[in-house]
Amino acid sequence: MKRKDAEKLWTWCIDEVSRNENPDMVSGILSTTMIKEVTRDLLIVAVDSEFIRGFIESRMLELLREQCRELTKNDQFDIKLVVEKVSRDEEPPAEVEVAATPQRNQGNLNSKYTFRNFVVGNTNQFAHAVCHGVAKSPGTLYNPLFVYGGVGLGKTHLLQAVGNFVLEKNPGASVVYETSEFFLSEMIDALSTGKIKRFKKKYRSADVLLIDDIQFISGKETTQEEFFHTFNELHNTGKQIVLSSDRPPHEIQKVERRLVSRFESGMVADIQAPDYELRMAILKRKAKELNVHIEDEQVLHYLATHGASNIRQLEGTFITLVGKAQVLRIAVTKELVDDILRDRPASNVRIVTIDTVLQAVSDYYGVDRGQLTGKRRNRQVVKPRQVGMFLSREVVGATLDDIGQHFGGRDHSTVLYACNKMDEDCQGDPNLQQEVAEIRRRLES
Numbered sequence: 001m002k003r004k005d006a007e008k009l010w011t012w013c014i015d016e017v018s019r020n021e022n023p024d025m026v027s028g029i030l031s032t033t034m035i036k037e038v039t040r041d042l043l044i045v046a047v048d049s050e051f052i053r054g055f056i057e058s059r060m061l062e063l064l065r066e067q068c069r070e071l072t073k074n075d076q077f078d079i080k081l082v083v084e085k086v087s088r089d090e091e092p093p094a095e096v097e098v099a100a101t102p103q104r105n106q107g108n109l110n111s112k113y114t115f116r117n118f119v120v121g122n123t124n125q126f127a128h129a130v131c132h133g134v135a136k137s138p139g140t141l142y143n144p145l146f147v148y149g150g151v152g153l154g155k156t157h158l159l160q161a162v163g164n165f166v167l168e169k170n171p172g173a174s175v176v177y178e179t180s181e182f183f184l185s186e187m188i189d190a191l192s193t194g195k196i197k198r199f200k201k202k203y204r205s206a207d208v209l210l211i212d213d214i215q216f217i218s219g220k221e222t223t224q225e226e227f228f229h230t231f232n233e234l235h236n237t238g239k240q241i242v243l244s245s246d247r248p249p250h251e252i253q254k255v256e257r258r259l260v261s262r263f264e265s266g267m268v269a270d271i272q273a274p275d276y277e278l279r280m281a282i283l284k285r286k287a288k289e290l291n292v293h294i295e296d297e298q299v300l301h302y303l304a305t306h307g308a309s310n311i312r313q314l315e316g317t318f319i320t321l322v323g324k325a326q327v328l329r330i331a332v333t334k335e336l337v338d339d340i341l342r343d344r345p346a347s348n349v350r351i352v353t354i355d356t357v358l359q360a361v362s363d364y365y366g367v368d369r370g371q372l373t374g375k376r377r378n379r380q381v382v383k384p385r386q387v388g389m390f391l392s393r394e395v396v397g398a399t400l401d402d403i404g405q406h407f408g409g410r411d412h413s414t415v416l417y418a419c420n421k422m423d424e425d426c427q428g429d430p431n432l433q434q435e436v437a438e439i440r441r442r443l444e445s
Ligand code: ADP
Pocket: 113, 117, 118, 119, 120, 124, 149, 150, 151, 152, 153, 154, 155, 156, 157, 158, 282, 311, 312, 315
């Protein structure tokens, strides 16, 4: 590839990634990068500091890589970041250190999630202890292990840490990590292409099976059936199963009794929202990992109390904070924290309202809000409108009257009809079910 083309490609990627992330942040950070070298399969990009490299790697490298692959139509295409003073004059380049890209291990694990970098506090101590125990001697202590807790509290981190730990000790072990959504789509795919044997083998030959976000099997009968058999086969042969969910087993709706009782038959551990101490500990830990020194401890305190309700948001706010300070070359202060929190209302405790639901449904289906609340009854709008009413009840917990009000002054019996109909339609229509699940996920994340 020619250098000029590579530059175009990079600029294009920056634009594209800006759409998904905070645009000022992305262009601010990526504008400090420079293309260093390009070959047919590899783009080497120089970045200013170790921090910027870490930031790009954790937040956008995967997306950038995907974009490049798509644009070059080359599945092998990769990006490497090297830390070097990015100067646009002719100084000879400093020693080049090729940064390791995050490694995808066997079993679909991301090596960045380990027990070593999991910070333990009151709210996650128990879940951490049982996961660690299971990782040390899989299949013997608690089987299955069921971990549950709200969004961004470390469930995926713990599940993957179990997998990484097992593989570190025993590289030959078969560890399989997937989300239940992936399990479902892979199964459907296998059924339609006649590769169900291979699918079964993948899951049933695992020594350690880690299924993340198991709540998504709700209402999916065939998946539950298949998972039930997989579960039994592994369990009977003493293989370790670890599951995560956003709620305890008995609160997952529309799951067969026999599965719920399997889920409850081993150990059930919960993770609670982090308390102040854990938030502080996590911030200090992240600062150390990113190699940044924050002089004013008050800033951390402020961030810990105002930054976010969960660990993912806390981490995100902190990285944005440090990134912005570095790019703009200014000090990390309370004011800067405020600045960032103002830019990112989502980083505060997110309250989902009927209004948020209307917006999410409108975005998802590409139907104007005006149409959702309007009177017309054409097909394109009736379904989204019903989905909206349904989710307003399920996610917001709003009253029928309130929902009716927001949806153009409809009667509460109209809302009730819509909700019941959605409930019914979802049963027989996996596509609809997935649409609803996706909008719900967006609302709750
Ligand atoms: P969940 O799966 O529960 O939604 P994740 O496991 O994806 O949450 O965690 C969100 C982010 O917070 C991840 O980047 C994870 O590494 C980080 N995280 C969560 N808990 C901890 C912890 N105790 N120590 C360090 N990082 C954590």
